[in-house]
Amino acid sequence: MSNYNVVGKRIPKLDAAQKAMGRAEYIQDIKLPGMLYGKILYSKYAHAKIIKIDISKAKALPGVHAVLTGNDVPEKMKMGFYKDNPPIKKGKVCSFRDEVAAVAAKTPEIAKKALGLIEIEYEELEGIFDPEKAMEKESPLVHEHSKSNVLNLPWKLHYGDVEKAQEEAAFVVEDRFTTTWVTHCCMGTSGAVALFDASDNLTIYTNTQIPSLAQKDFLESLKAMGLKNKRVRVIKPIIGGGFGSKLDTYAYEHIAILLAHKCRKPVKLIFDRMEEFTATSTRQPAIIDIKQGCDKDGKLLFRDIKMILDNGAHTSWGATTPSVMMMPITSLYRVDNVRYDAKCVYTNNTYSQAMRGYGNPQATFAIESSIDMLAEKAGIDPIEFRRINRNHPGDITPQGFKITTCGMDLCLDTVEKELRKTASNEKSVGIGIASLIHVGGGARIYKSDGCGAILKIDDYGKVDVFTGGTDMGQGLDNITAQIVAEELGLLVEDINVVHSDTDVCPWDVGAHASRSTFVAGNAALGAAKKVKAKLLEFGSEILDTPAESLVLRDRLIFVPNDPEKSMPIDKLLRKAHFSPGGTMLMADHFYDPANENLGKDFKGNMSMTYTFGVHGVRVKVDEETGKVQVLEYVAAHDVGQAINPLLLEGQVYGGVVMGLGYALSEEVVHQNGKNMNANFRDYKLFTAKDAVKITAYVFETPDEEGPFGAKGIGEPGCVPTAPAIANAIYDAVGVRITNLPITPEKVLAAIKEKKKRPLN
Amino acid sequence: MTTNISFLLNGDQISYEIKDHWTLLHLLREEMGLIGTKEGCGNGECGACTVIVDKLAVNSCLYLAIDADKKTIETIEGLASTDGTLHPLQQSFVDNGGIQCGFCTPGMIMSSKALLDENPNAGREEIKHALAGNICRCTGYIQIFESVEAAKKMGGQNE
Numbered sequence: 001m002s003n004y005n006v007v008g009k010r011i012p013k014l015d016a017a018q019k020a021m022g023r024a025e026y027i028q029d030i031k032l033p034g035m036l037y038g039k040i041l042y043s044k045y046a047h048a049k050i051i052k053i054d055i056s057k058a059k060a061l062p063g064v065h066a067v068l069t070g071n072d073v074p075e076k077m078k079m080g081f082y083k084d085n086p087p088i089k090k091g092k093v094c095s096f097r098d099e100v101a102a103v104a105a106k107t108p109e110i111a112k113k114a115l116g117l118i119e120i121e122y123e124e125l126e127g128i129f130d131p132e133k134a135m136e137k138e139s140p141l142v143h144e145h146s147k148s149n150v151l152n153l154p155w156k157l158h159y160g161d162v163e164k165a166q167e168e169a170a171f172v173v174e175d176r177f178t179t180t181w182v183t184h185c186c187m188g189t190s191g192a193v194a195l196f197d198a199s200d201n202l203t204i205y206t207n208t209q210i211p212s213l214a215q216k217d218f219l220e221s222l223k224a225m226g227l228k229n230k231r232v233r234v235i236k237p238i239i240g241g242g243f244g245s246k247l248d249t250y251a252y253e254h255i256a257i258l259l260a261h262k263c264r265k266p267v268k269l270i271f272d273r274m275e276e277f278t279a280t281s282t283r284q285p286a287i288i289d290i291k292q293g294c295d296k297d298g299k300l301l302f303r304d305i306k307m308i309l310d311n312g313a314h315t316s317w318g319a320t321t322p323s324v325m326m327m328p329i330t331s332l333y334r335v336d337n338v339r340y341d342a343k344c345v346y347t348n349n350t351y352s353q354a355m356r357g358y359g360n361p362q363a364t365f366a367i368e369s370s371i372d373m374l375a376e377k378a379g380i381d382p383i384e385f386r387r388i389n390r391n392h393p394g395d396i397t398p399q400g401f402k403i404t405t406c407g408m409d410l411c412l413d414t415v416e417k418e419l420r421k422t423a424s425n426e427k428s429v430g431i432g433i434a435s436l437i438h439v440g441g442g443a444r445i446y447k448s449d450g451c452g453a454i455l456k457i458d459d460y461g462k463v464d465v466f467t468g469g470t471d472m473g474q475g476l477d478n479i480t481a482q483i484v485a486e487e488l489g490l491l492v493e494d495i496n497v498v499h500s501d502t503d504v505c506p507w508d509v510g511a512h513a514s515r516s517t518f519v520a521g522n523a524a525l526g527a528a529k530k531v532k533a534k535l536l537e538f539g540s541e542i543l544d545t546p547a548e549s550l551v552l553r554d555r556l557i558f559v560p561n562d563p564e565k566s567m568p569i570d571k572l573l574r575k576a577h578f579s580p581g582g583t584m585l586m587a588d589h590f591y592d593p594a595n596e597n598l599g600k601d602f603k604g605n606m607s608m609t610y611t612f613g614v615h616g617v618r619v620k621v622d623e624e625t626g627k628v629q630v631l632e633y634v635a636a637h638d639v640g641q642a643i644n645p646l647l648l649e650g651q652v653y654g655g656v657v658m659g660l661g662y663a664l665s666e667e668v669v670h671q672n673g674k675n676m677n678a679n680f681r682d683y684k685l686f687t688a689k690d691a692v693k694i695t696a697y698v699f700e701t702p703d704e705e706g707p708f709g710a711k712g713i714g715e716p717g718c719v720p721t722a723p724a725i726a727n728a729i730y731d732a733v734g735v736r737i738t739n740l741p742i743t744p745e746k747v748l749a750a751i752k753e754k755k756k757r758p759l760n
Numbered sequence: 761m762t763t764n765i766s767f768l769l770n771g772d773q774i775s776y777e778i779k780d781h782w783t784l785l786h787l788l789r790e791e792m793g794l795i796g797t798k799e800g801c802g803n804g805e806c807g808a809c810t811v812i813v814d815k816l817a818v819n820s821c822l823y824l825a826i827d828a829d830k831k832t833i834e835t836i837e838g839l840a841s842t843d844g845t846l847h848p849l850q851q852s853f854v855d856n857g858g859i860q861c862g863f864c865t866p867g868m869i870m871s872s873k874a875l876l877d878e879n880p881n882a883g884r885e886e887i888k889h890a891l892a893g894n895i896c897r898c899t900g901y902i903q904i905f906e907s908v909e910a911a912k913k914m915g916g917q918n919e
Contacts, residue, residue, distance in 0.1 A: 012854045019862030020850035022796015022836035026863065029795040185897050187800050187808060187863035240798075240863030241897050273801035473861030473898055650857045650903055657900030680805035680895060688891035691901040 005553060006486040007708045010646035014477045014497065015238065024238045027191040027207050028270055035193070036065055038259050038269035039111035040252060041101040041118055042279065043093035046348040046673030047127035047140070050091055050100065050120060057117040058103060063110035065263045067118070068102045072258065076224035079217070079249055080351075082315035084143075087254035093122075094142050094313035095348050096674050097279045099251045104259040104267050127348040129673050131287065131310040134345045142313055142346035149346040151311060155322035157602045159330065159398035160337030165302035169293030173373040176289050177366040178739040179722075181282040181668035182661070184355055185685055188240015190280055191270035192253045194260035201231040202260075206253050207239045209246040209470055210510035213446075215502045217249040221257055236500035242472035243658070244354035245280055247512050248316050252279075277678035281353030282668055284318035285310045286325075288366040298380045300389045302337035305329055305366070311344040311351060318352025319344045321359030323445060324513075326602055328363045328719075331397035331610075332437045333371075333389035338398055348673045354512060356655065357715045360438055361662060361722060365740065368434035368723030372730065382727065383416050386435060391612065400596075400603040401610060405701040405711075407638025408435060408612040414697050415616035418634040428623055429631070430732025433616040434720035440640065440711030441608030441703065442593040443513035450592030451516075452506025453480075453523035455531055457585045459577055461490060461555060461570035465527070466498045468508025469520025474714055475647035476516045480524045482643050483707050487528035488535070489552025489569065506590065514611065514712030517643060519591060521707035526589030534585050535569065538576045543567060593705070608705045611712060613637035615656070615720045619728040626748030628664060628729060636697035640711035645698060648713055652696040655717015661686050663722035667741050765829035770838025778825045785809045785820040787828075788835060796836035796866045800895070807894030810867035811835045817874035819893070836866035839873070848914035849873055849907070858907030860898035868894050872908045880912065 018024045055067040070090025079085045089098045101118050105111035128134045128142065134149040142149055166172060192206035202222060208214045211234045218232045239246070252269045260267040271279065291304040311319050322342040330338045375385035390412065395403040412435070419431045442449045454466040465484055471477045481495035499505055508520060532552065539557040540547040543565045550557055550565075558566035577584050596604035618632040635652050642648045665684035669676040677683045702709025722740055730736050735750035761780040766773065778787055788794040788811070797820055800808030804822040811820045812834040839847035846854065849869050859865050868891060875882050875890035882890070887908050896904060 010857075012857070013859055015862070016854040016859040017846060017850070019859050019865050020836075020846060020853050020869065021840055022794075022866045024862050025795065026798070028799065185895075187806065187861065187895065187897055188798070189800075239861060240800075241861045243897070273803065273806075475860070646857045650860055650899055653900035653902045654860065654898045655900075658897070679803060680801055681803075685895055685897070686900075687893075687895060688888045688901050688904070691888065691905070694900065694902060 004486055004708065006482045006492055007643050008641070009482070009644065011478060011482060011492050011644055013475055013647065014481060026188050026240055027193065027205060027237050028188065030193050030205055030237060030268065032193065032195065032266040035266040035268055036104040036106060036263055037108040037111045038102060038104045038256055038267045039108070039115050040099050040255060041115045043096055043098040043100055045093060045122055045124050046096055047125040048093050048122040049125060050093065051123055052121040053101065054119040055101065057119070058114040061110065061114050061117060063106040064103060064114045065265070066104045066259055067114065068255070068258055068262070069100065074224040077221050077254060079251065079254065080314055080316045081320060085314040087251040095350060097350055098313065099255065102255045102259060104263050127673055129347055129349055131308050131345040131347055134347050142348060151315065151319060151344040151346065153319055153344050155342035156340065157326065158339045162302045162304050162337045162339040165337035166293055168295070169301045170296040171374060171377045172291065172293040173370055173377055174291040175370060175373065175738055176287065177369060178287050179362045179365060180285050180740060181350065181670065182666040183277060183280065183282045183668050184241065184243040184245040186241030186243065186245055189271040189273060189276040190250065190252060191268065192256045193266055193268045194256040195266035196261055196264065200227050202257060203233045203235065204253065204257065205235045205237055207246050208234065208236050209242045209472060209512060211236055211470060211500055211502050212468065212507045213510055214249050218257060221254050225261065234502045236470060239472050242511060243356045244358065244512065247354040247510060274678045277668070277683065278675045281316055281318065281351055283355035284321045284352040284359060284362065286362045288362065290366045290370045292370050292374050294374055294378055298375070298378050298385050298388045300333055300335045303329060303335050304339045307342035309342060309344045310349055311346050312349045313346065314351045316351050317354045323598060325359040325363040326399060327439065328360055328367055328437055330399035331401050332364065332367055332435060333386070334391060334395065336398060349670055350675070356658060357719050358513065360715070360719045361659065364434065364436055364719050365722045368720055369726050369738065372727045373736070383412060383433060387412055391437065400605055402605045404609045405638065405640065405703045406612050407699040407701045408614065410699045411612060411614035411636035411638060414636045415614045415634050418695065419616045419618060422618065428621045428732050429618065430728045430730070431616060431618050432724045432727030432731055433614060434723035434727060435614045436612065436716055436719040438611045438716045438719060439513050439515070439607035440518065440611030441705055442515040442519045442595055443607050444595045444597050446509050448592055449509055449515070449519065449595060450590055451508040451520045451523040452588065452590040453527045454506060454588045455484065455527040455586060457531060457573060459570065459574045461494055461573060463488065463490065463495045464498060465495060465524055466505045467520050467524055468506045469516045470500050470508070470511040472511055474651060475644060476511070476520060478647055479517050479521055479643050483521050483525050484528045486708065487525060487532055489557065490555055514714040514716065517710050518608070518706055518712050519593060521643070521710060523589055523591040525707045526591050527587045530587035530589065531585050535572065538572055539567070542572060542575055609640070609703045609711050611637060611639065611716050613716050613720065615724045617724045617728045619725065619732055621729055621732045621747060623733060623751055626744035626751065628725070628742065628747060630660065630692040633692050633694045634697065635694060635717060636699065637713060637716055638699045638701045639713050640703040640706045641700050641709035642698050643708065643710050648698060649696050651713050652717045653694055655715065656694050656721055657686050657691065659718035659721025660692065662718065662740060663725040664741055763826055765826060767828045767830065768832040770835060780826055782825040783821055784811065784823040784825045784828050787825040788820060794835055794837050798863055798866055800863065807871060808864050808867045810870040810894060812870055812874050815874065815877060817871045834870070836870060839869065849911040852911035852914060853907040856907040856910050857903035858899065864894060864896045868896065868904055872911070876912060882912070
């Protein structure tokens, strides 16, 4: 195993003590002098014309500083991937979460009261809530300016020859799987504080995973407001969870900016929990028709998938999740013939966004459920079936993904061994497994997949690293510090990581796609290498020895086994600084991986490396109630190199439990576009009482391109959970549940249905 | 309507003129600036605002400030020693990965403290029960349970 001093150590999260003492400042805790409080009024209807808005009473309320409607929003101020969504709507609303007015007032209470005084006359329009119906010609249009509810965003690929492969297949299975809306449930709700200086430069404190891209969005908003050549400083305070929810800019941020500019005062806009449920974006729901076939020996011959995605009323990153769904569709297991066709359809529902896994959990639910069905039809053990078709290092998949390292075999063996430990013929108990592939070395979905880092080191051997990367609790601060400390022969406590402030930190595309360890880690490593080279150069001069013979470790620079040639690093730094023509060490590095944007036919090596994993689960199904109990969960991943196993396990555990919620309990219930369960009582998260025993296996398959060999692991934990559960339920009681979440009601209904069917 | 209440807060005797409709959470966070107690939902569903009132873990978002009169209140700010030494529970949450985003942490620690103060030998099931009202979205709870168990060994109950 590797011989590292800092990398690979279970070092507690650097900001944990601050958080444990209650001293960490979140957006909720920020108070600025003269600050006002903003509030947003949402639509009363899923689909309606706005006939008239009267804000006079709200404006007259003492303590109210500003009331905005769609008329106050500059024409070009638009949000989202399509830039089709103004922060306050004008003329028409297309969903219940559409913003119709906003207020800034002296206190949150006055702001809330003012919202109640805004009078709006609507003319309700027929809504459309079923994406399949929305595709029909006679359905009402969500946006009249487009001729159809189907977005002009064709996600289509065909590699090999699916038709021919189907003719050759000995066994074919076909089914429809559906997944619904689930939401991030960050414990800290969304919020922003915006303020302008005397020259109309904006500072915005906001919960974001994309400081640099948010800065760009806000600059565009300022431009739309007529404020050209201004500066925007984005500061992300400590945030109470991300999970993908903060990969776009939201209406509340742009509204805070508009209010702050109008009032010439700082404006704070914080969501309450109900808004967090109703006005933030969900995971993309999907209707998935899948067909797969194999030859008589179980070799997978083709995969054919059609999808319909409920886009909701506006377009954010949810509409681009097929770009990631393509990854498991084309590249989970060896399969030469693949076809995929996804349509995004406007409805009057809420719109979706990124959420941990970014489409991968939806696609993997269908693929891995269907793989089990195919294995059964072919008469092959499902684990063996996966072994036959598994990915191998050196493979290039039909989409052009270059598989560098792949520990799928190790993961399969381990999970099988663990699950078979308890040989059980107990009634209603079953086991299930599912595998995953995910990007582990960045993901080029933007023009750049880069991240910058700036590093300086003082006279005492203390380092400041300014990284473009964003910590949101997952531990990028530790990863950065451990990598830099390892490279420079220092201790973690010598490294101060500064992140999430666009005035001082370099550019980064954002904390998404499990890319931060790999990309931000490589950026920090690159800067550290430059400083190290200089340290060695000085050391070589001062200790009068070749640089190649010097080692940096435990705050010392020395020649091994030569006590004469040794010096504390801080002393060396002072010598370098306080000599004639003195110098201090600093360096910068911008790392942009050599991965590729998806090009023609969506081909291209999207990531420098891919992370693999296999999850296995043992469940017990209560045949009287349909309740599924998870008895044991094994999650095995190949991670390249664990920079910090303590935090890595935390990512796996947290991911798996989020995945279990996706599998078994979580659902945003919509009725004609209205969110019916906007609270923690009715939205069923796993609680401490539901927690299950999870064994996390971490296989180190050092990747040449990764920092110290590391790959990304932020998302994989929640990717294959749902199909593993579905497969285990089938093994336990012989019913196949094809729509998430797998509630007791659905299981019970399926058991009853099965009992009704004559034996065949 | 305002009322003058007095209570013991983290060992200090406090007298405060409050509005009768204030919650204890509002008093602590918005009026007294004790931001360690978090508001996650405002409906008593998530436990982020948990404080200890007369040895009982309560959701301070549902607890009226006026009811704190003559009571003993403990918040996250009162746990560490004045010399900066963390309480065993705080230290073990730090050491065992019990903290990721940290928003649920003060509430988790206060619920755990109420449990261990009452039952220093609480087992896994009792820990699960005591934390059932504290939602965490990051950790999957496993490292939180391990944190509480490790704190138990360090003497996580009131010294």
